[in-house]
Amino acid sequence: MSTATSTTSPPTPPAAPPQVPAGLEATVGRSRPRGGTVRRRRRLVAMLFLLPALALNLLVIGGPGVSSIYYAFTDWNGFTTPKFTGFANAIHLANDADFWNAIGHNFIYMIIFLTVPMIMGLAGAFMLSRIRRGAVFFRVVFFIPYLIASVVNAQIWKNLLDPASGLAAQLDKIGVHFLDNVYFFGDSNLSLYSVAFVDNWHFWGFLVVLFLAAMQGVDASRFEAARIDGANAWQEFWHITLPGIRPTLTFAIMIISLWSLLAFDYSYVLTGGGPAGSSDLVSLLVNRTAFGSLEAGYAAFIALAMSLLGGIFLIIFSIIRRNEDETN
Amino acid sequence: MVRPRRRVSKRPDSRPGGIGPTPFSYAWLVLLALFAGLPLLILLSNSLKSALELGLNPLGLPTEFDWNNYVTAWNQGNLAQGLLNSLILVVGTIVGTWICAGAASYALARLDLPFKRGFGNYFFVVISLPVQLFLVPLFFLWSKLGLIDTLPGLIIIFVALQTPFATLLLRTFLVGIPKELDEAAKIDGANEWQIATKVILPLAQPGFLTVGLVTGLGAYNELLFAVTFISTPSKLPIATAFLQFSQGNTQLYGLVNAAGVIMIVPVVILFLFMQRRFISGLATGGLKG
Structure with a gap:
């Protein structure tokens, strides 16, 4: 972008x-x-x-951010004086089944978000770039879910996916019963995917807008040249559009990867991480650990580990981006 | 071999794929629009059904408009207070961000600031920091400072979170304004403050509007900090007030949907009026999540 x-x-x-x-x-x-x-x-x-x-930034982000690195190696509970415990938190983390469960879900979330909304966003943007009439209308409709608060979006899908009063109930009226006892948010095999589905429903329109802006910047003469050579729509998309928006693609992959480590809202509202931790995410775990069981030092360590992971992603992406700049 | 164009237009057709296969595009776009839009229409239509009708007619249009859900939601859901609290949050966040980011971007773009590049990079790094890194110490710092469970405490956090992105966005606006304007104003005897507020600020208005929309929307919809830092019912912003209401009325979809409609109507109306600016602002602000 x-x-x-x-x-x-x-x-x-x-x-x-x-x-x-x-x-x-x-x-x-x-x-x-x-x-x-x-x-x-x-x-x-x-x-x-x-x-x-600068002052505000240091007060809210810089100061607490740096102190987090210290607290991560203590037994701090948020109120008493923290005691330095060395790598006790690291050992705790390595053996913490809840953490590995949650971070596994974060990676599943990432894989889902790097595929489903990317494909929907690219398809939507490419088709939008081919039309004139109604383009503004479609863009607005695709984008509205992105503007709406997560709490309301969650409510919409709670209603629609409720086995007693949503889609399932409507299908019942016409004699279709396969959704009757499917609890999308209450079944531990489905909860994570249901949460990701709702989050994606809210998010993909953002990618349409992002990709569309990039596609409109691709040199039009390249499409005309391809057309003269007899390229079809798919060939134009694959050989001209995709390479033409490569920096934006890299950017989208980067923000999605980072966001997937931070995802909070939809899991918190729809399932609270449950049932039985089946849709738990690291951000929820940090909140519970810090403010629920008051293990603030350990929570800081989890957060620090996640931040390091995000930092590694950022470094990888900045290397990729630098290579792109050199090849272009 | 050039294929004959079906439509005569003065400009050469520059759309990818030409105009030939667009019916195919329209079919897919309509499907995607239904996917995005139908759930919203169902939210609206279900909010107008009584509990009885909702059971008989889960997804169809209401046979008669029942506005009782709106009355009940408004009276029971603490929504008026929530909207008022959110208004305070939104205005406070926008004004605070305007002041902090406006001044900072002005220093970065137009003043003789030492370590200019370093500060610019600092703001860029801060944007990509995960919230979790500072959330835990911030919470206990805020409780020590007595800022926990207060709206000003939340506003300070929002302003601090939005300022780096807003600063970088405004900087690109300010850099584009020619330096000669400053010189001319200086010759006329204006000092730095007057140059900033009387000459440059009016020219940077579109940037400020974009920043206002993005930060205002962020403050209105925000959940993680609102749910972590505010617990007193009378201080809940609309997002968490709505969440509480929905948790207290899990199966009453008509009622909770009505509260949801109340919450999103201001945003949707504002968006329909200013969709271009919203979209461009949010696309550039994408990095901050």
Whole structure:
């Protein structure tokens, strides 16, 4: 995506050497020390402009983030003075069945989200890019679920997938009974996939919009050239559209991978991680561990492990992106 | 060999795949639109059914509009208070983010800031930090500072979370404004503050509007922090007030759906009026989740 990529490469030119205003220099005469104070003052003003954002950031994110690294190696419960326990939390984590259960679900979530919404998003965007009439309408309809709060989206699908009063009940009226006793959110074999389904229903429209914007940036003459060569729609998609939006694809894969480690809302609202941990995710586990059983130090360690995993993903993706920049 | 065009247009047709097979595209697009839109229509139509009718007619259109669900949900669901709390959260978050990100992006884009690149990179890194990394210490810090279970406490968190992304977005707007404007204003005797507020700010308005929409929507829909930091019923924002209401009325779908409609109507209306800006803003803000 263009904007996000542009923020990585600094668009601002390197700060110009400070210029002493010409008028000042002439009137004051001794330009060097005077110029120095002017420059110092200008830098001070610039720092003052940055200060609120920076201070708030350090208070909420920077400070707690760094202290998290310390707490992760203590037995902190949130209130008492933490005691350093070395790698006790790491050993606890390695043997914690709940953690491995949850992180396994996060990876299943990731695999689902790297395939289903990607395919839907690419298909939707490609077909949208081929039409003119009604394109705005479709784009709006696809995007609305992305705007709606997770709590309401969850409610919609609780209603629809309720075996007593949703789709199943409607099918009953016409004599179709195969959904009668299917508890999408209450069956431990289905709960994780049902949660991912609802989350995907809300998310794929975002990818349509993201991919559509990228597709509209692909050089139109390449499509015309392909058409002259007799390419069909699928060949155009595979040989021109996909390579043309490669940076956006990489970006989408990156954010989906990172989000999959953080997913919280839909599992929390629809199943609370259950039944019997069958749809538990690491973010829910961190919340329960920190604020439920008050093992704040251990929760910080779980969070730190997840953050490291996310950091590894980011490094991999930045290498991929750099290679892309070099090949282009 | 050039295939003959079916439609005569002045510009060459640049759409991928040409115009030949579009009926196929339309068929798929309609299917996808039904997938996205039908559940929303069912939310609306079920909210207008009595419990009796919902049992007889689970998914069809209501035979008569029953507005009682809305009255009951409004009276029992703590929704008015929730909407008011969310309004405070949204306005506080937008204004706070405007101030912090506006000033920071101004320093990054137009002022003689030391370590400019370092600060820019810092904000970029902070965007990709997982919430979990700082959530636990933040919670106990907030309880120590007495900010837990208060709306201002939540606003501070939201502003801090939204500012890095907003700063980088506004910076791209501010960089595009020519430097000569500053010089001209300076010659006219304006100081830094006047240049920022009187000259540059009006020109950066579209950027501020985008930031406002994205951060406002984020604050309205947010769940993780709302559910972790706010517990007093009278302070719940609409998202968690709705969640509580739905958990207390699990099988009363008509009633809870009505509360859901109440919650999403402001967002959907605003979106329909400003869909272009919403979409472009959220597509660029995608990184922050």
